[in-house]
Amino acid sequence: MDFSLIYQNNFKVFFPEMFLATSILLLTLHGTFLSTSRSLGFPLIIRSFLKLCILVLLLTFFLLNNGGLFFMLTYQNTFLFDFLTFNVKQILVIFSIFCLAVSEQSIVDNRLNNFEYLLLILCAILGLFFLVSSYDLISLYLALEMQSLCLYVLAASHKNSSFSTEAGLKYFILGSFSSALFLFGVSLLYGCTGTTNFENFSLLFATANHDFLMLNSLIEKSLICIAVAFFFKVAAAPFHMWSPDVYEGSPTSSTVFFAVVPKIALFSVFLRFFQNIFFSFGEAFLLALLFCSVLSVIVGSFVALKQKKLKRILAYSSISHVGYLLLAFSSNSLYGTQSLFFYLVVYMLTSICLWSFVFSLNNTKNAHKSKTLIDVSSVALLNPVLGFTGLLAFFSLAGVPPLAGFFAKMEIFICSIGSSLFFASIIAILSSVISSFFYIRLIKSIYFEQKGDNCFTFPVSRFCSLIMGVSLFLLLFFFFNPSLLLLLSQKMALCLF
């Protein structure tokens, strides 16, 4: 490759990533020199550093928008840029900014005073960017590892808490197990076909009839291995065991990031892998997808009934939502993919709202404890606006009509019934009824339960209230005018077909 060519196109499409990487390096130097400066008295720079990170992400967002839309393969076909990657990156950056802003107060309160914490979040976002764009199994693996390694450290970043260390260790061991499965699948695939590039795969499997390969069953097995690694990463049911523990143990500011941001990147890249590239092997993995989806819906709704801690409830609810997403995935149609992206964006909006609700529950008694069901009781009495926000967010998560969550769920069920997945759809609908029980129980305790003891609540931080307001407005807006999001998700889905 000629060096001068890099300025022509590769640099242009990679500009946001390069900017983000360069700013990570500069921020490293900035934080290092400032926080070890003896003349300034070893200052705590976490607040200003967080604002710098938000600034960097905002600039990355503008650079992304500046890039324009085109289709391009760069660096020997290892990275792809099209409308899907462009949009997913935009959504990623916006929600990362939301997460950082929401968790500012919590980071300060929990004394996560290391600036490396925020650098690791930025590194994870960079890894997710590469993951979204990757068009080769090697670049896919490297990007996946880059983001997961950052997330392991984020889970363990509360150094004084043994729960946090346990969460990090659990996440690391199970995450590396899933990476090993992924590598095993990749090596089988490479052994069968002699290539790792998506372009070559799609050319090789372009025809529906490829029995001439003689190795079809082995390729199907390797696809199952890769699918299992994917289920591990998104915490779908038989492979979900790590997620409640990690959600609960790690500091809440990391949990928000785990819960909200990485899913859309993982889904977009694995949708491309399974639906676009290995479309003709559908029958091999669709059954596995359907099995995992039904199981995660059931596990997510039934196990959450017994949970006492808010973080665990939200973790199980995220497992059941991954189940709905996988139901849309396994319908294997354009409409299914569209409804998947729609659901994903609505889910991210709802969960950022809910997590900021969780952040706002601090009072003098529970400030440094993990929040339980008791902490949401009589929130509506103490702070009516906050209580109403919690009500709307839980209703949207449950899929109650005047909110966007209803449309998202309805679309998924319509497309799965349209693809004749009757049994799975019936189970998912029934489980969603069960899961609405514990959402409504939370609402009941927000509105109708009295708190036994007297304590003072801390005021809701400004960023939290702002983001709760914005996300609630969007949840209502997308009910009355869903066409904006529907068009966006359709354009994203069209990139895969």
Next chain:
Amino acid sequence: MFLLIEEYYSILILLLVSIGLACIILGASYFLGVQKPDTEKVSVYECGFNPYEDSRNKFDVRFYLIAILFIVFDLEAMFLFPWAISLSQISSMGFWTMVDFLFELTVGFIYIWKMGALEWE
């Protein structure tokens, strides 16, 4: 046969010279040096540990830190050698890629240095 000698002649010489040199150096230090053995001198040296003990003891986390940092900078050397060999064949792209890598490594080095990871106490 001629080809074999032609190709491997230099390696044979290298082998002979290195064996001879090793014998000379080792023998010289063995025969000419002053030898006063005591327990400290003849015991096995293992980076500050007792070589034979229970393997499930706690030990300082700083050993891990040093080991990890060592791996990073050792891998850097492993990366540099093939690059240096093939520099004539890769274009300026290859050259600047490595310069970029070294820049990032330097940032990491400055970070660990300033944070005091290289200081034992």
